[in-house]
Amino acid sequence: MPRLIANGVRVDDTFAEAFGMRATAIIITADSLRWARQAAETMTGFATSVIGCGCEAAIDRELAVRETPDGRPGVRVLLFAVSTAELQKQLQTRVGQCVLTSPGSACYAGLAGTDKLKLGNALRYFGDGWQVAKRLGERRFWRVPVMDGEFVCEATTGLTKDAVGGGNLILMGTDSRRTLAAAEAAAKAIRTVPDAIAPFPGGIARSGSKVGSNYKAPASTNDAYCPTLRGAVESALDPEIAAVLEIVIDGLTPAAVAAAMRAAMAAIVKLGPDRGVVRLGAGNYGGKLGPHHFHLKDLLP
Amino acid sequence: VTPLVLSLRQRPDQRLDLSALVPHLLAGKAAAEIERIDVQTTKHRVTVGDAFRLRFGDAGQLRIEGACDRLDRVGHEMRDGEILVEGDVGLQAGRGMRGGRLAIKGNADAWAASAMSGGSIEISGAAAERLGGPLPGETIGMRGGSVVVRGDAGERAGDRMRRGMIIIEGAAGAHAGSRMIAGTLILCRDCGAMPGYLMNRGTIVLGGDCEELSPTFVDCGSHELVAMRLIAQFAGAYSRRAASAASGKLRRLAGDMAVLGKGELFVREAG
Helix, strand or coil: CCCCCCEEEECCCCCEEEEEEEEEEEEEEEECCHHHHHHHHHHCCCCCCCHHHCCCCEEEEEEHHHHHHHCCCEEEEEEEECCCCHHHHHHHHHHHHCCCCCCCCCEECCCCCCCEEEEHHHHHHHHCCCCEEEEEECCEEEEEEEEEEEEECCCCCCCCCEECCCEEEEEEECCHHHHHHHHHHHHHHHHHCEEEEECCCHHHHCEEECCCCCCCEEEEEEEHCCCCCHHCCEEEEEECCCEEEEEEEEEHHHHHHHHHHHHHHHHHHHHHHHHHCCCCCCCCCCCCCCCCCEEHHHHHH | CEEEEEEECCCCCCEEEEECCHHHHHHCCHHHHCCCCECCCCCCCCCCHHHHHEEECCCCCEEEECCCCCEEEECCCCCCCCCCCCCEEECCCCCCCCCCCCEEECCCCCCCCCCCCCCCCEEECCCCCCCCCCCCCCCCCEEEEEECCCCCECCEEECCCCEEEECCCEEHHHHHCCCCCCCCCEEECCCCCCCCCCCCEEEEEECEEEECCCCCCCCEEEEHHHHHHHHHHHCCCCCCHHHHHCCCCCEEECCCCCCEEEEEEECCCCC
16 A cells, blocks of 8 residues: 655555434533533543444533533533434433433533434423523523522523534554554544544444454454454554554544544644654545545545 | 614604514615505505605514504514614503514504514613503414513513513513413513512522512522522623623522413522
8 A cells, every 4th residue: 555654654645434414513512611510421431432322422622611502511422323314312311311310410402403312302301390491592491400409491492404424543553552642642632623533432443343244243442453364364564563543533524533633643743653652544345335534645644 | 784773753653663664674675665554543544655754765674763652563473684763662562562663762652572583672771651551352462583672561471371481671560470371581680579470480580679578489409509590690781780690590480380380480699
């Protein structure tokens, strides 16, 4: 595969192949940023991949008090799923179990748009008849009595059908310590890009997968990128590669995914091979499955 | 953009019905056509040209100068645009309004904002009784939009209100928010007896003292609710005094228990 060199990092002339997804965003506030984050992290804790979690979700960014509807600290959370019905189900379940239950929390729409998902409209029944609606201008909120006061939840939030899931970067290093350092730098850079998330733990996946399995599973380990199988399979790794990590990126728009990949690549390249990884690649299926192709050479800093 | 200006020639001999003088009905009309519009309420015909001097301009921005309390139904079922009234207006200003902005630099007579469903009304002076309320025989009053009264308001402000927000910066008369169905009523200063009388749902905020609270409201304790933050923030766009009244720790009284009892009065803690 032809390669480019950027600050000593070999960059494969390849592309990340991504898919269209349904996505939404919500804003979670609380009396302190700590508790807003707690609610958000709880609802996104088991949301790394649509394969096993039903959705992919993570915190997009923290919000200052002037940016939230109720003037309290907050965070914006993005959720992605493969269908509107699944997204609605995941949103309702996760907000109901993880945000409604979190002390002092409130939940608002984090995305505008004509297509809507039920938020408070689905959760209000917890109020057992004591819930009340409050319309302020064009926005409608539900107030559900709970034991520390009221859970305020906007009636609906926006839905986008233009979201993209599966943007990715594959980081290949000579040891796990430096590979992780590069991946951490990339994940940190992605957190500064609005409308994009990296849903795996800390933004990083160590168990990249391929489609299909020798067993009855939809996906299985990406053996071509497993360093311990280099001699046993048709490996994609160079001889010096000893650790591989993957960054998976979902965005509300193709542009958001591209911006996140660009920021991540800049952070990886800046570290160079001595402090980070020696090679950077991306996963694809030959370009036949996903409509969105993010070529690494176009995104290099 | 030059506004369309109507200057009242003199206090009219009869009450005038200005319901035809709203931006969406005036759009596309020539000055002569506008001057021929009937505005009388008796058998004696009065046209716009008889009662007003007209300076032609954009009908989307109508200005009525030298207004008085004999001008009824200003901004009737207004859909868009802006009407600025310099002076007082008569009955039912902004009744059935659906959008746009009506600013009255004076006082408004009874039933201002009656059954309005959208847009905003600002009354710089006082509003008479039944602000936003339904006319006899109607079951629902104001059902959307926002109303700010910088002065006082008469009895039964927000009667049978269904949705929207009313802010009264001055004193309010007795039975404010009577029979409320829903919506938000903020009374920044003192109010007369029994606010929220027979209200089913909705929110009333009392920023000042109340002559007499209804005995059929029950104390639910003092709270700093997130919902009140939202109300204060929304109200703050229209009135800093209203935002202040809805902020901080407030005592919540639920009622009216004589009916459904899912409404609420928020009052300041004594002292």
